[in-house]
Amino acid sequence: MKTRLKFFCCLLFLFIFSTHINAQENNKPKENQSNQEESKASTDSKEATSKETSNEQSKTAKKNADSKEATSSLSDDDSENTESSKNKKRVSINTSNVVRLQYGYPKWNTDSTRINSASVLLRDGASGRIVQISLQETEPDSSIFAGVYSISWAQIDDIKAEFYIPPQNLLRTKDGIKKLQKLIASKKLRRRPFILRREPDGFQVIELYDTRAQAKDALKLFKQEIELRKKQNVTLQQQQNNEGLEQKEVIDQAAIDAAEKAKELAKMAAAARAEAERIRLEQVERRKAIERLARQRAFDKAEREKRKRKAKNFADQALAAFKDGRFKEAVELFDKSLELDPENKSYMFQYGVSLYRTDQFNRSLVALGLVEDDSVNPAEKSFFEGLNYYRLQDNAKAITALDKTIKSGLQPLAPSAAFYKGIILIQKKEWDPATEAFQTVLNTSKDPKLDERAEKFIEQIIRARAYEAELARRWKYSGAVGFIYDSNITLSSDSSRDQGVASNIEGVRLLTQFGVQYRPIKDKKKEFATQLSLFNLYTVEPDFSSNQTLRDTDPTLVNLSLPYTLKSTLWEKGYKFTVAPAYETIYMSAEDSEYKEILGSPIIALNNTLVMSKDWFTSLNIKFRYDLSKLDSSTGDNDGDALKTKVTYNNIVVMNKEKGRILIPELSLTHNAATGKNLRYIRLDLAVTYLFKWKWETTFNSRASLYTLNYTENANNRGDLNYAITAGLNKKFGEHWNGGLNINYTINDSNIDDNTYNKMTILNSWSFNF
Numbered sequence: 203m204k205t206r207l208k209f210f211c212c213l214l215f216l217f218i219f220s221t222h223i224n225a226q227e228n229n230k231p232k233e234n235q236s237n238q239e240e241s242k243a244s245t246d247s248k249e250a251t252s253k254e255t256s257n258e259q260s261k262t263a264k265k266n267a268d269s270k271e272a273t274s275s276l277s278d279d280d281s282e283n284t285e286s287s288k289n290k291k292r293v294s295i296n297t298s299n300v301v302r303l304q305y306g307y308p309k310w311n312t313d314s315t316r317i318n319s320a321s322v323l324l325r326d327g328a329s330g331r332i333v334q335i336s337l338q339e340t341e342p343d344s345s346i347f348a349g350v351y352s353i354s355w356a357q358i359d360d361i362k363a364e365f366y367i368p369p370q371n372l373l374r375t376k377d378g379i380k381k382l383q384k385l386i387a388s389k390k391l392r393r394r395p396f397i398l399r400r401e402p403d404g405f406q407v408i409e410l411y412d413t414r415a416q417a418k419d420a421l422k423l424f425k426q427e428i429e430l431r432k433k434q435n436v437t438l439q440q441q442q443n444n445e446g447l448e449q450k451e452v453i454d455q456a457a458i459d460a461a462e463k464a465k466e467l468a469k470m471a472a473a474a475r476a477e478a479e480r481i482r483l484e485q486v487e488r489r490k491a492i493e494r495l496a497r498q499r500a501f502d503k504a505e506r507e508k509r510k511r512k513a514k515n516f517a518d519q520a521l522a523a524f525k526d527g528r529f530k531e532a533v534e535l536f537d538k539s540l541e542l543d544p545e546n547k548s549y550m551f552q553y554g555v556s557l558y559r560t561d562q563f564n565r566s567l568v569a570l571g572l573v574e575d576d577s578v579n580p581a582e583k584s585f586f587e588g589l590n591y592y593r594l595q596d597n598a599k600a601i602t603a604l605d606k607t608i609k610s611g612l613q614p615l616a617p618s619a620a621f622y623k624g625i626i627l628i629q630k631k632e633w634d635p636a637t638e639a640f641q642t643v644l645n646t647s648k649d650p651k652l653d654e655r656a657e658k659f660i661e662q663i664i665r666a667r668a669y670e671a672e673l674a675r676r677w678k679y680s681g682a683v684g685f686i687y688d689s690n691i692t693l694s695s696d697s698s699r700d701q702g703v704a705s706n707i708e709g710v711r712l713l714t715q716f717g718v719q720y721r722p723i724k725d726k727k728k729e730f731a732t733q734l735s736l737f738n739l740y741t742v743e744p745d746f747s748s749n750q751t752l753r754d755t756d757p758t759l760v761n762l763s764l765p766y767t768l769k770s771t772l773w774e775k776g777y778k779f780t781v782a783p784a785y786e787t788i789y790m791s792a793e794d795s796e797y798k799e800i801l802g803s804p805i806i807a808l809n810n811t812l813v814m815s816k817d818w819f820t821s822l823n824i825k826f827r828y829d830l831s832k833l834d835s836s837t838g839d840n841d842g843d844a845l846k847t848k849v850t851y852n853n854i855v856v857m858n859k860e861k862g863r864i865l866i867p868e869l870s871l872t873h874n875a876a877t878g879k880n881l882r883y884i885r886l887d888l889a890v891t892y893l894f895k896w897k898w899e900t901t902f903n904s905r906a907s908l909y910t911l912n913y914t915e916n917a918n919n920r921g922d923l924n925y926a927i928t929a930g931l932n933k934k935f936g937e938h939w940n941g942g943l944n945i946n947y948t949i950n951d952s953n954i955d956d957n958t959y960n961k962m963t964i965l966n967s968w969s970f971n972f
Contacts, residue, residue, distance in 0.1 A: 363396075
């Protein structure tokens with residue numbers, strides 16, 4: 203009788219700026235009544251116009267990109283009466299590509315509740331043509347103004363760009379442009395420094411600054427970002443190239459290293475971009491401070507004193523809110539105090555900390571940078587600067603700042619700074635410095651909870667190092683030796699050792715097991731191995747005398763398998779899939795006391811594990827094996843050739859935070875489609891295992907199991923009901939050795955007398971793994 207099954211397995215993996223600004227000549231930005239330089243008129247821009255940019259223009263810009271790599275350049279500002287200013291370069295802007303312009307200018311932020319508008323002037327240094335560019339605030343009260351535009355000047359491919367911040371009221375006068383041209387010619391209107399960034403898609407980004415120093419710092423950071431992006435692309439390309447090579451044991455680790463390096467470079471590039479944004483924010487904040495001071499000095503003495511008293515009242519309320527941990531309220535009150543009395547910086551540290559506590563990390567850094575050195579302990583200031591950089595993922599600056607606090611020894615901030623430094627170093631996989639940082643916590647901290655967390659991180663480092671060593675290890679060896687007392691040894695001539703015939707003879711059994719594994723591929727996402735395992739039982743009577751009947755029950759199993767494992771995500775959860783083809787053979791004296799091969803079985807196992815949460819793992823495993831019986835008695839209705847299919851579903855549930863209590867429920871179904879009808883059966887298993895850490899660093903394990911076994915076409919209609927309970931202790935001795943003592947009691951009820959039995963086994967085992 204031949205059995206044919208078709209198997210289908212499917213795995214499905216489910217895998218996620220535009221600002222529209224009007225730059226036309228008839229735009230009318232809101233007047234700023236406080237600006238005494240501004241006057242009334244309308245804009246005259248006959249020489250040049252700017253077009254409103256649409257999404258289509260953005261697409262065109264990408265197609266016309268003249269460079270596939272990001273570039274950057276710096277345009278100097280005007281210098282006062284210096285000969286060298288004549289030779290300063292003018293950066294060219296490609297008129298065929300779209301340009302985004304942005305500038306931080308608090309004076310234009312006239313209404314905190316809405317998006318404000320303003321204009322800047324773009325002048326071509328070669329032709330003298332001028333265009334007015336309308337900008338809008340990126341969000342209410344941001345003081346950052348931006349616009350996307352294109353230039354429609356004919357016969358000009360590149361503009362030698364100059365940018366000016368004009369008095370807004372003057373733009374509305376009839377002859378405003380002519381007046382502005384005279385101001386520019388006389389250098390009474392200062393040209394602003396800017397940097398031009400050309401993105402890989404051809405998009406041009408211009409960032410205006412107030413001072414050359416600010417622009418130079420931003421340019422340096424952007425160039426750093428470009429280089430990091432280039433290195434990242436190189437490492438990713440290396441990774442892709444590696445995938446085509448044949449020496450997998452070498453290149454897979456190289457691919458992972460490349461991916462990790464690319465990831466780190468991406469973080470560094472993001473940090474460089476974030477610091478450039480901080481420069482812009484600092485520019486805005488410093489300009490705000492200058493404007494607040496200018497407004498304050500415009501008041502008479504009496505009014506200034508009155509405003510200072512109000513400011514002190516707000517500051518006192520803010521400090522009270524700060525002490526109570528009401529940081530959002532504190533920020534609002536500090537802002538009001540600063541507006542009334544910008545000269546008072548006595549509470550700038552508390553202001554910076556409050557900004558940090560409300561996740562305004564860039565603003566916090568700016569505020570902390572304005573703290574007067576004699577108003578606060580420098581170690582406190584550097585601690586919160588370090589925390590801000592840490593939250594912004596600028597690890598290098600975070601460590602530099604935290605080191606200052608650690609060196610000071612200031613309690614309790616120095617141990618906390620060492621703790622955060624350790625966390626950063628763990629992220630960078632710098633295990634020795636990280637361990638040293640957490641050890642500093644243990645040596646200096648007076649907080650038991652902080653000590654406990656530091657100890658856990660040290661344990662995490664130890665595990666991470668062990669895992670890295672495990673990834674690097676290609677050969678593995680394992681083995682076990684066990685001594686078993688069995689009160690009723692069963693005889694089985696197939697792969698199901700617990701379904702045999704009872705001998706009603708007790709015995710002592712020596713268990714030996716050995717395995718060797720070679721892993722040519724082993725990384726975080728995949729693994730391939732070749733492994734060979736041997737298992738043997740040798741049985742004697744309790745007085746250690748030989749008994750042939752007992753010796754006939756002793757199997758020797760040899761298994762060769764080739765497991766391949768993939769680690770990925772499925773339904774946004776961690777997922778591991780293993781396919782393991784194998785071949786197993788069994789030797790024993792099952793017929794006429796002749797020791798020979800009795801069974802050969804090709805096997806394929808499909809194992810799926812899904813990480814539902816950190817405390818719950820679920821698995822669905824399917825195993826197919828085709829048993830080829832080599833027994834002479836395997837004929838007719840007793841032909842042992844069989845396709846055996848087993849489906850197992852189990853869960854691992856961690857029951858406490860310390861991961862010391864684990865529950866493992868399990869359900870499995872086995873179908874043995876034998877050629878001989880007497881050997882066809884269906885088996886249903888239910889089991890639950892409970893593990894918990896006990897005294898003397900031992901683990902207690904207990905297991906209760908039940909299975910029903912029905913031979914559906916057997917001449918005797920055999921049916922079994924099997925109960926078993928197991929309890930034991932296991933202890934780890936060092937890194938490689940384990941010892942255990944386990945007791946099992948089994949009751950098998952069957953309608954066949956030879957298959958009805960009770961038995962107890964006691965197992966003392968010692969195992970190793972290298």
